[in-house]
Amino acid sequence: MRCSCRYCDSGAYMIQAESSRLGCVCPVCGAHCADCLGTNTVVSREAFQAMKRAAAREREAQPGQPPSPHGAPGP
Numbered sequence: 001m002r003c004s005c006r007y008c009d010s011g012a013y014m015i016q017a018e019s020s021r022l023g024c025v026c027p028v029c030g031a032h033c034a035d036c037l038g039t040n041t042v043v044s045r046e047a048f049q050a051m052k053r054a055a056a057r058e059r060e061a062q063p064g065q066p067p068s069p070h071g072a073p074g075p
């Protein structure tokens with residue numbers, strides 16, 4: 001799997017790291033990537049939790065059925 005760098009705007013394809021660290025390295029900015037290993041799940045999980053919290057807050061902020069000024073619609 002080849003990843004394009006998301007740390008810099010070069011959009012360069014990252015190359016496989018040849019050091020002891022697994023993953024790949026951006027040849028432009030030198031950023032290390034572990035996404036291709038499937039082990040970098042901390043950030044995504046936090047983002048998921050934040051998304052869930054934001055969604056819940058949005059639901060709470062929304063008013064329920066507003067009371068009809070004309071009362072219940074009759075026949």
Ligand SMILES: [Zn+2]
Nearest residue numbers: 005008026029
């Ligand atoms: Zn980069």
Ligand SMILES: [Zn+2]
Nearest residue numbers: 003024033036
């Ligand atoms: Zn990668």
